[in-house]
Structure formats: structure tokens, C-alpha cells
Amino acid sequence: MRVFSSLATLSSGAARHVAERARDAVAARGRFTWVLAGGHTPEGLYRKLAERYQTDFPWRESEVFFGDERCVPAGSPLSNYSMARDALLRHVPIPAGRVHRLRGEVRPPSEAAATYRRLLDRLALRGDGTGVRFDLVVLGIGPDGHTASLFPGSSALRERQRTVVALRRSGQPPWVPRLTLTLPAFASSREVLFLVAGEEKADVVARVLRARPPGNPNLPASRIRSAGSVRWFLNRSAASHLSKGLLSS
Ligand code: 6PG
Helix, strand or coil, X not given: XXXXXXXXXXXXXXXXXXXXXXXXXXXXXXXXXXXXXXXCCHHHHHHHHHHHCCCCCCHHHEEEEECEEECCCCCCCCCHHHHHXXXXXXXXXXXXXXXXCCCCCCCCHHHXXXXXXXXXXXXXXXXXCCCCCECEEEECCCCCCCECCECXXXXXXXXXXXXXXXXXXXXXXXXXXXXXXXXXXHHCECEEEEEECCHHHHHHHHHHHHCCXXXXXXXXXXXXXXXXXXXXXXXXXCCCCCCHHHHHC
């Protein structure tokens, strides 16, 4: 866990961390597979990467996926893809064929989920038998403990096999169907990085970090696992309800 003085320093620290992970992955395995988060918090990370890591980042060897998407038209400002495209993807030399959008415009959404499952197995799953798909997964958290589009009580939390599912109705505005990667998909990662900022997240961060395995179905973020490590990058206000013991972890 790392606590930063502000969202700006959290974004800079996260950009440095992601760039290090990317360089390590490419040095070790020739490519970097990365799952992007939606929402507002990661936008600062994406902008920092676009500003400072045009060259010192293996963009041509990166493969970008998305943790979830709203079922809205492709160019809709409501889509997580649009935010990432405008903040990062259109500003860096990542080949277009290596940006893998969840196609929220496809109907029925279950068809888009099936297509993405096949893509993840074809493109991300390595033949090394480890079952690892992603070098890094970036996630946010809502005040209700949701992450990606895994909301408290969602049937998607019981998914043990499929890596991507469609949800008829999301647990927060915009009230649209969604596509989301599932717990087994996120678990097939070398690292999960939660980026959290804001006083309104302080309570849920403390509850999630206090939750004991196997995690609380009413706190989806507490159910997130990784084949490697789960890290938290917080700003001071998001960390303000953490006891000394939790802060040192
Ligand atoms: C989304 C995200 C969602 C987000 C949290 C936190 O589609 O909105 O997948 O899980 O990460 O809601 O959002 P903020 O970063 O905007 O607080």
C-alpha cells in the first residue's frame, strides 16, 4: 500500500509504477498485457502516462484491455473506452490493433461478452500453463464497495468460469446494461492495482482492507484476488480511516 499527499501525486506515482511494470513485463516476456479501469480516478494516471511516458514506455509491445464497459454507443462520452482514448490512447504510439475495446454497442450484450471471452483466451492467455492473462489490472472502487461492474449482491460475483459477463442493469448511474470482467478474470493477473482517492472512499477502503478471506459478497472489491499481488495506491483522504496497522501493510 502507498499513500500519496494528493490525487496529482498519486497519479504520478501510479504512472511511474505502471511504466516500471510494463518495462519488466516486456523484458521478461516480450509484451505487457494491461487491463484499464473506468470511472474518474484513473484519468490522472492516463494523462500522466501520455504526458511523461511517450518514449520511456513499451507502447508497441503493450496489449490493452478493459475491466468493464457501459453498453452505450462506441463514441459515447459515458463509455470507459472514450475516457481512456481521450486521456491516453490517442496520445501514445500503441498500435490500434493492440487496444481491445469491450463492444458495449453490440446487442445482445451477452454476444459482446462471449466475443471478449474468446479474445481474452486467444490473445491474453499465455501458453505457459500458468493461466495468467494480465501483467497488470488497474481497478477503482465505489463507496458501495463495487469494482469494475461487480456490484454488491450481483450474480456476476458467483461466476467461477466465464471471464466476461453481461449485466442487464448496473448498480449505479448511468442505468444501462454493462459488460464486466469477473473475479476469475481479475485473478488471472500478476498484479492488481487499486487506485483510490477522496474522503468518500475512506470508509469502504478501511472495510475492504479489514475484510478477511474469502471476502464479503457485499464488498465486491474485497473478493478481488491476483496470482501475484494486490496493491493499493491511495491519497491521504482515501486512507484517512485506516489504522496504523493497516497503513503499514
Ligand atoms: C466504472 C468503473 C467503476 C469505477 C468506480 C470508481 O465503469 O465507473 O468501472 O468501477 O472504477 O465506480 O469510480 P471513480 O474513480 O469515478 O470514483
